Amino acid sequence: MTKKVYPFLNLADATALLRDEIVSAITRVVYSGRYVGGKECIDFEAEMCRLTGTKHCIGVSNGLDALRLIFRAYCELGRLEPGDEVIVPANTYIASVLAVSEMGLKPVFVDADPVTLNIDWTKVEAAVTPKTRALMTVHLYGRTSWNAEIAKKLRNRGILIVEDNAQAIGALSAEGISTGALGDAAAFSFYPTKNIGALGDAGCVTTDSSELAAMVRALANYGSDVRYHNIVKGYNCRLDPIQAAVLNVKLRQLEAENRRRREIAGIYNKNITNPALTLPLWQNNESVWHQYVVRTSNRQSFTDFLDKNGIGWDIHYATPPYRQPCYREFSHLHLPVTEELCRTVVSLPISPSTSADDAVEISSIINTYTP
Numbered sequence: 001m002t003k004k005v006y007p008f009l010n011l012a013d014a015t016a017l018l019r020d021e022i023v024s025a026i027t028r029v030v031y032s033g034r035y036v037g038g039k040e041c042i043d044f045e046a047e048m049c050r051l052t053g054t055k056h057c058i059g060v061s062n063g064l065d066a067l068r069l070i071f072r073a074y075c076e077l078g079r080l081e082p083g084d085e086v087i088v089p090a091n092t093y094i095a096s097v098l099a100v101s102e103m104g105l106k107p108v109f110v111d112a113d114p115v116t117l118n119i120d121w122t123k124v125e126a127a128v129t130p131k132t133r134a135l136m137t138v139h140l141y142g143r144t145s146w147n148a149e150i151a152k153k154l155r156n157r158g159i160l161i162v163e164d165n166a167q168a169i170g171a172l173s174a175e176g177i178s179t180g181a182l183g184d185a186a187a188f189s190f191y192p193t194k195n196i197g198a199l200g201d202a203g204c205v206t207t208d209s210s211e212l213a214a215m216v217r218a219l220a221n222y223g224s225d226v227r228y229h230n231i232v233k234g235y236n237c238r239l240d241p242i243q244a245a246v247l248n249v250k251l252r253q254l255e256a257e258n259r260r261r262r263e264i265a266g267i268y269n270k271n272i273t274n275p276a277l278t279l280p281l282w283q284n285n286e287s288v289w290h291q292y293v294v295r296t297s298n299r300q301s302f303t304d305f306l307d308k309n310g311i312g313w314d315i316h317y318a319t320p321p322y323r324q325p326c327y328r329e330f331s332h333l334h335l336p337v338t339e340e341l342c343r344t345v346v347s348l349p350i351s352p353s354t355s356a357d358d359a360v361e362i363s364s365i366i367n368t369y370t371p
């Protein structure tokens with residue numbers, strides 16, 4: 001008998017669950033003759049507004065472009081200018097930071113909270129200077145990163161709040177507000193591995209501001225507000241209608257998908273009892289479990305053990321953005337919680353192709369691990 005394997009993520013399996021609907025959605029676009037913009041894109045944007053409770057959604061090419069467009073739009077609108085400081089979490093994927101530095105804005109890194117692994121909100125106010133004009137909150141691993149009280153104080157000082165919601169579509173704040181509707185603007189990614197993934201690159205921006213929405217939409221379309229009239233020097237960052245059609249199918253599964261992820265996370269949290277591992281904080285509505293991240297001091301020995309037992313794993317992330325070669329100017333920084341996370345985190349399988357039975361079996365195997 002061959003030993004069972006538990007893949008970290010199998011995208012072909014995930015797509016197979018919805019194959020017929022996806023194929024007919026793509027076929028609709030093929031027959032429509034409309035290959036940029038059109039009905040699928042309009043429907044997608046309307047659905048994202050409904051899901052998040054925001055007034056505006058602009059479908060764009062990917063998550064990084066969504067973030068870049070937000071910062072560029074605030075620059076065009078005079079709300080931000082090069083040299084302004086933007087507070088960002090130290091523990092995040094590098095794309096969050098790239099969008100800030102590209103516009104000549106200065107990222108100011110704040111260390112992670114050792115319990116939520118998101119930005120430590122208790123350290124945010126100390127990082128504010130007279131040059132602080134924005135804060136980027138990243139809902140990392142699917143967990144809402146929000147502190148209503150501190151957010152309100154920042155806003156009273158005229159500081160914008162941008163959400164990087166690449167990983168937490170469908171998550172709520174403690175007050176029951178959807179991620180994507182918490183800040184002044186939010187960026188979503190539909191990269192294939194996200195909770196809702198396209199069959200390629202896709203993203204969107206949500207906001208309640210009609211001024212920001214109009215600027216983002218123009219910037220994403222050569223800077224054009226009406227055809228052949230260009231108000232700004234823009235880009236081409238539009239959402240592809242084939243991807244919009246796929247997303248319109250996938251978005252119908254959002255609740256079921258996030259419910260399943262919660263179930264898997266709940267099984268791990270209940271069944272993994274190995275004292276060598278620190279499990280993630282259990283939260284119900286405040287996480288959609290994009291990743292299930294455990295921590296262990298002897299990571300190499302743990303991942304060797306997982307390999308030996310056919311359990312897929314990944315590391316999110318081994319190097320913080322400020323330690324990447326491209327950000328040499330920040331290499332002197334020392335943010336102890338983030339660096340500890342980078343040494344100890346391991347992500348376990350949690351995907352549309354991970355079953356509840358798999359999670360129970362993985363838990364029992366992991367309980368036999370000794371460092």
Ligand SMILES: *Cc1c(COP(=O)(O)O)cnc(C)c1O
Nearest residue numbers: 062063064093095096166189191
């Ligand atoms: C995936 C991701 C992005 C970038 O999205 P793309 O669609 O891959 O460009 C940005 N921020 C975070 C936190 C992400 O996980």
